[in-house]
Amino acid sequence: MLTQQRKAHILAVLKDTGQVVAKTLSEQLNLSEDTIRRDLRELAAEGLLQRVHGGALPASPALADFSGRQAIATDGKKAIGRAAAAMIRPGQVVFVDGGTTAVQLVRHLQPGLEATIVTHSPSIAVELVAHPGMTVEMIGGRLFKHSVVAVGASAIESIARFRADIYFMGVTGIHPEIGLTTGDSEEAVIKRALSRHAAETIVLASSEKLGAASPYVILPMNEAQGLVVERSTAEETIAAYRKAGMTVTKA
Amino acid sequence: MLTQQRKAHILAVLKDTGQVVAKTLSEQLNLSEDTIRRDLRELAAEGLLQRVHGGALPASPALADFSGRQAIATDGKKAIGRAAAAMIRPGQVVFVDGGTTAVQLVRHLQPGLEATIVTHSPSIAVELVAHPGMTVEMIGGRLFKHSVVAVGASAIESIARFRADIYFMGVTGIHPEIGLTTGDSEEAVIKRALSRHAAETIVLASSEKLGAASPYVILPMNEAQGLVVERSTAEETIAAYRKAGMTVTKA
DNA sequence: CTTGACTCTGCACGAAGTTGCACGCTTTAT
DNA sequence: ATAAAGCGTGCAACTTCGTGCAGAGTCAAG
Known part of the structure; x- marks a missing residue:
């Protein structure tokens, strides 16, 4: 065989x-x-x-439902979530994307921390109900069911009302030359808007995203300032991203 | 295993x-x-x-509260949810409130039905991901954690952009003289706004809400057109609401 | 045809993970 | 106050894991 x-x-x-x-x-x-x-x-x-x-x-993701997916979140994603959560300083205003890695982020927020989380993901919002210190601002809009996030013009408009310190962006691909990509054009627009209204954009990329590219380009690499990857990622893989000016954090 | x-x-x-x-x-x-x-x-x-x-x-604790509440959703609430879901016609735009009864409503939406659900509850939004026929519009705003709904000025502003056919309102009290009441002033404002932007307001009231009153008045009784109650509700209890001009449905 | 590089597979072995049981302690119910 | 149920820990048996290694097969250059 x-x-x-x-x-x-x-x-x-x-x-x-x-x-x-x-x-x-x-x-x-x-x-x-x-x-x-x-x-x-x-x-x-x-x-x-x-x-x-x-x-x-x-x-x-299609097979297990959303909560199922979260239960089986890999150790890598958990580590990335924890490392990202640790970057948040008290009082900051933070954009948090949708997606499984972002869920891990909010789950690892320090219990005592007080900050404001702005999100277009209802799942993230529900998750944050458990955290007393966090003020949560939800971005409304048409629900894009595949990723469980709000999209559309009204979402863009709402995003424009905020000015965040950090944006934690989830992607489906990050490639040294092609840049940051995702699988849906509406989502790409939203991510672009979030990035534009944040002082700093940090990309959360579990190992399978590195070097990959999806159909819709969000931004060129040099528009994101930070990248969080798994500890086990090879140095030579990281080098290309550092070269593009990103601060790479190993989770 | x-x-x-x-x-x-x-x-x-x-x-x-x-x-x-x-x-x-x-x-x-x-x-x-x-x-x-x-x-x-x-x-x-x-x-x-x-x-x-x-x-x-x-x-x-907060989530326990919420899912716990859902877990103990009585047969009565389920029946009310099912009856309310049956009122929705294809193509309608529907406001759905937060709360346990509303969750029952969306869980009982007919599988084939196509309509638009507008909600300020992230829990409802997540729940609707499972229903392919429904277009979901999320109302954003500051998250009021106790009820897990968006509130605040920006939520009000977003609501004003819609014109719904039906609004299914949850309350904590409905009293023949005092009217419709709830436990939080911000929520009362939101509910008022939703009602104002819907052609018809239907109140979902499990038995413990009938004849009860909470601190914040949402609207006087005559501003709601419909009321859904449990089948077992006594006729004399219902009479007062009919007198106020409401169409009462027994679930 | 032979040789050497390469790949695939199974085996051996030590490390790590998993499970049920026994024991004694803590919590809950009566 | 006492009994019963539930808990955590240590332990032993067992399973699963990863790695190094060797034999078999494939392929192409010589």
């Missing part, structure tokens, strides 16, 4: 049943668990599934 | 019912209570839930 076939099979089972177990697969395919584990590791590195002890779970 | 799945399951149950019991979980999942307790401890350490003797509750 060819490696590619095997991997395709694993992904098919995963899609079908919502989980795979290393041992079961090895028996089904008549291969050692080592080989399966290697496959799983590689598929995980490609972001096609999420590795867990004993097997793997879907990585694709 | 994989550890991560188990944790996801626990969080799902927690979100659904507002509480989990260690013993019940161990029976459901066929695992020792020790393992469940360990999971609960770890999830608590991550801040994803709040550990209590015997089981766990949602992470924050």
Whole structure:
């Protein structure tokens, strides 16, 4: 059996049943668990599934619902969220994007901290109900269901009323030459507006985003000042971003 | 069963019912209570839930409050929600208030129905992500954490841009002489604005609200056109509201 | 045809993670 | 006040993990 076939099979089972177990697969395919584990590791590195002890779970947001996704947020995203949360100083006004990494950010906000969070994500808003120190300002607009964020002209208009100290931006791709990209044009517009109304834009990028590009360009790289990546990211990967003038933080 | 799945399951149950019991979980999942307790401890350490003797509750007191309230949504509230959802015609623009009864409303929206829901509640917005037919417009503003809704001047301003067919209003009291009341002055202002920008205002009132009054008056009774109450409500209780010109629907 | 580089696979082994049980303590209910 | 239920800890058995290594197969240059 060819490696590619095997991997395709694993992904098919995963899609079908919502989980795979290393041992079961090895028996089904008549291969050692080592080989399966290697496959799983590689598929995980490609972001096609999420590795867990004993097997793997879907990585694709579509399969697990939003809260499910959050439960299985990778350690990397958690670390990035924590590092970003630590950057917020008391009294600051902060734009927080939608997305799973941003949820991790608000979950790791220091309990005593007092600041203002401005967000166009209802999920983030609901999450912040738990934090007594945070004043929350919601940006309204038409709900873009895929990402669960407000978009549209009225959102842009609302954003223009704020002047934030920091904007924590989520992206689906950050490429040294192409810049910051995302998968929806409306979202790109919103992100651009948020960046324009913040003194500093910090990009939160889990490892699978580095070097990737999506259809819609948000901004060229040099318009973002900071980048937070996982601790395990290779120095040579980071170098290109530093060269573009970004301050790179390893979470 | 994989550890991560188990944790996801626990969080799902927690979100659904507002509480989990260690013993019940161990029976459901066929695992020792020790393992469940360990999971609960770890999830608590991550801040994803709040550990209590015997089981766990949602992470924050505020959220516990909210999802707990939802968990105990009575059959009455569900029925009211279903009856209200049935009033919406295709293509209409509908204001939906925050609150537990409103959550029941959106949960009972007919799957195929296409309409526009305008809401100042992030919880309602998140809930509607699951409904493909609904266009959702979010009203932004400062988040009033107790009720998890947007309030303030910018919310009022956003509301003024809409002209809805129906407004489903939640209240904490509806009294034949005092009128419609709620527990917060800011919320009262918002509800007033929503009512003013809707052709028709329908009050959703579970039985404990009937004949009750809270500190802040939203509107006199005659400014609301409809009232949805539980089926079991006594006719003589309803009579006073009919007299005030309201169309009363028994759910 | 032979050789060497490369890839893939399975095995061995030590490290790490997971689970159920026993024990003694704390909390809750009666 | 007493019993029962729930809790945390330490421990032992077991599973899973990652890595290094060796054998088998593939391919192309010589």
